[in-house]
Amino acid sequence: MNRLVIAAAIASSLLVIPGCYTPSSEASLNESSEVEGMESNHADHAEAMGDGHHSDSHSEHSGEGHGEPQQATLAKLTVPSAIAANQPVALGIEIQDSTGNPVSEFDIVHEKKMHLIVVSDDLQFFSHLHPTQNEAGQFQVENIFPTGGNYTLFADYKPTGDAQRVSALKMAVEGNPSPSPEMTLMRSQTLGNTQVGLMLPSEEISAGEPITVAFHLEDTQTQTPVTDLQPYLGELGHLVIVKQSDSPTEADYIHAHPMANHGPGHLEFMTQFPEPGNYKMWGEFNRNGEMIAAEFWVTVQ
Ligand SMILES: [Cu+2]
Structure with missing residues (x-):
């Protein structure tokens, strides 16, 4: 628990107000800000705990919600302890406030309470998921990871009364990724x-x-x-x-x-x-x- 509080404290010091860019009221753009000169990734806090692995991530204001309070939040990912490629994997994501209490109230943004973008770290795999909340407030969804390797999950959410934000979560799938095809600039x-x-x-x-x-x-x-x-x-x-x-x-x-x-x-x-x-x-x-x-x-x- 101590570790979570420390991570949340770090997150709040990293929470910077980015230059928001909203070209028109019809086009909303959620853009992550840069955290200059500071490591913005807390994924190295991933650890094995009991029944599974947990990975924490602080949040970053994603460019909407001007003038709203800015509370630091922490996203905590729970996955099975061993994850194989090509089989459904249960993902659990809990959002916590800066004191480690679960956040359970979220606004619906683009028809969903959470958008979860899953990419392999070589950016060959992409999936856009919509986890659902269980009674305890935790978001749950299944995903099939096509190959071994490292993956990043971008959880996009808006705690009620607070700004929209993005948390990056890290996980690994057993085995090695397939060799990446050459980057092409085909249009x-x-x-x-x-x-x-x-x-x-x-x-x-x-x-x-x-x-x-x-x-x-x-x-x-x-x-x-x-x-x-x-x-x-x-x-x-x-x-x-x-x-x-x-x-x-x-x-x-x-x-x-x-x-x-x-x-x-x-x-x-x-x-x-x-x-x-x-x-x-x-x-x-x-x-x-x-x-x-x-x-x-x-x-x-
Ligand atoms: Cu979505």
């Missing part, structure tokens, strides 16, 4: 009957510069823009971006939503990349009930 991807094209203002992207990331979706049969996009979690699309690193942190995670509709099959997101590096982007769309997640790499100078 078109075909998923089922949908061709997704990515449009950037330029391939020369500078860190910290607001840019428009556009996706154009065409039906492969008719070669015309798709007209059957349905809202998914209250938006016509979601853009999740994670910076490539040995072990991504909250500061490496960006979640953006599209700006006002720009015509059939065309979606535009405003975002910015906090630092130079390679980033993987997943554009999520709902074509008449069929979920599409198109993935692209970008290099930022």
Whole structure:
């Protein structure tokens, strides 16, 4: 228990107010801030306890909720002690306040109380989950991890009366990851009957510069823009971006939503990349009930 209190105290000292970037009231952008000169990752606190492993993470204000109180929270991940690839794994996430008490009241954001983005640390695997709360207030969900290796879980949540935040949690799956394919800068991807094209203002992207990331979706049969996009979690699309690193942190995670509709099959997101590096982007769309997640790499100078 002592250790948790210490971790929470560290978290509150790390909780910085980022420069929020909200291009319009219709486009909300939850962007992680940078924690300059400080290690923002507490995943090395992971430990084995009794029936399973626990991993703690402090939270980072994710860019919404101006003027609201800023309480530090701690996310605590509980997973089985041995995790094998290719089988369902029960994940438990408890949010605690700075005194170690569970937080159980959350606001619904984009139709859910918690959004959980799971990526392998080589960014080959991506999954977007919605854990449900049990009676004790803990969030629970199952996931299948396709290969061994290290994974990062970004829990995105908003305690009632407080700011929205992101906590990065760490876990390992037995075995080794498959070799990563080469990073490609392909700008078109075909998923089922949908061709997704990515449009950037330029391939020369500078860190910290607001840019428009556009996706154009065409039906492969008719070669015309798709007209059957349905809202998914209250938006016509979601853009999740994670910076490539040995072990991504909250500061490496960006979640953006599209700006006002720009015509059939065309979606535009405003975002910015906090630092130079390679980033993987997943554009999520709902074509008449069929979920599409198109993935692209970008290099930022
Ligand atoms: Cu979600």
